Amino acid sequence: MEKTMVRKFKWFWPWHDEAEEAWLGEMSKKGYHLSSVGVMGIYKFIVAEPQDYVYRLDYQTFPEKDKQEYLQLFRDAGWEHIGEMSAWQYFRKGSKQREPDEIFTDVESKVAKYKRVLAYLAFFLLIEAIYVVTFAYNIWGDSPYSWWGIIRAISLLVPLAALFLMYAFVRLILRIRQLRRL
Amino acid sequence: MQEVEKISEGTVKVGPGTLYGVFTNLEKEGLIVKVKEEERRKSYALTPKGRAVLLSQVERLEIMSRNGLAVSARLLSDRHNVVGGA
Numbered sequence: 410m411e412k413t414m415v416r417k418f419k420w421f422w423p424w425h426d427e428a429e430e431a432w433l434g435e436m437s438k439k440g441y442h443l444s445s446v447g448v449m450g451i452y453k454f455i456v457a458e459p460q461d462y463v464y465r466l467d468y469q470t471f472p473e474k475d476k477q478e479y480l481q482l483f484r485d486a487g488w489e490h491i492g493e494m495s496a497w498q499y500f501r502k503g504s505k506q507r508e509p510d511e512i513f514t515d516v517e518s519k520v521a522k523y524k525r526v527l528a529y530l531a532f533f534l535l536i537e538a539i540y541v542v543t544f545a546y547n548i549w550g551d552s553p554y555s556w557w558g559i560i561r562a563i564s565l566l567v568p569l570a571a572l573f574l575m576y577a578f579v580r581l582i583l584r585i586r587q588l589r590r591l
Numbered sequence: 592m593q594e595v596e597k598i599s600e601g602t603v604k605v606g607p608g609t610l611y612g613v614f615t616n617l618e619k620e621g622l623i624v625k626v627k628e629e630e631r632r633k634s635y636a637l638t639p640k641g642r643a644v645l646l647s648q649v650e651r652l653e654i655m656s657r658n659g660l661a662v663s664a665r666l667l668s669d670r671h672n673v674v675g676g677a
Contacts, residue, residue, distance in 0.1 A: 465608075467608050477631045478631050478632070478633055479611055480631075481630075482607045482610060483608075485607070485632075486592050486606065486607040488607060511604075511606045512606040512607055512608035512609070513606050513608045513609050514604050514605050514606040514609045515609055517612075518606075518608055518609040518612045521612055522608070
């Protein structure tokens with residue numbers, strides 16, 4: 410029988426990753442099982458019998474060799490790796506299994522996950538800062554060409570991106586503080 | 592991970608995400624070192640520094656556990672006295 414596939418676009422804030430995990434579990438309860446994750450947040454689901462699955466997300470980037478060892482560790486603990494979407498690693502496990510259904514078993518390792526996301530955002534904030542220091546002055550100085558207006562229009566997006574990054578930064582730090590208080 | 596759960600009699604569970612971070616941190620601190628690598632599985636051994644840290648931690652925990660046992664023994668005998676008095 411041909412397997413039916415459903416595609417769904419989904420986007421989530423990194424501090425809502427646990428809600429995303431729960432949502433994927435709910436989808437499986439309805440018979441939509443995550444089968445792959447695409448680059449731009451496109452999930453592919455296989456339509457089949459409803460199942461009790463637990464989904465967990467980690468945030469990791471590493472060279473291929475380290476990745477294989479990392480995945481082996483998860484396999485040994487009974488987790489199936491479904492895919493990767495911009496450093497988010499998607500894992501699944503049948504919830505009837507005896508082993509713990511958590512990939513993180515202490516607060517510090519959960520905090521470390523959000524810190525890895527923070528490090529990634531910090532990299533982009535740094536690029537923004539370099540832009541402001543080096544290019545912004547030149548772009549908004551005397552305009553040598555008639556098409557310079559387009560460059561200026563595009564450069565208006567930069568402060569927007571900076572605001573977006575700073576918002577994410579603050580929310581992640583609040584999430585870390587919340588975890589530490591628990 | 593299964594072994595940790597077994598020898599701790601189910602009181603300590605270590606998830607793979609946590610364990611991965613633990614290996615990375617202990618290696619960075621120079622407490623363990625990679626000795627073997629096969630089928631994508633790494634084996635680690637304690638370094639002399641790691642051994643020293645482990646021994647001092649065990650000693651610390653032993654003192655805590657001794658104090659804890661003394662307190663719980665006193666608590667148990669107090670309860671007996673109360674029950675006996677009533």
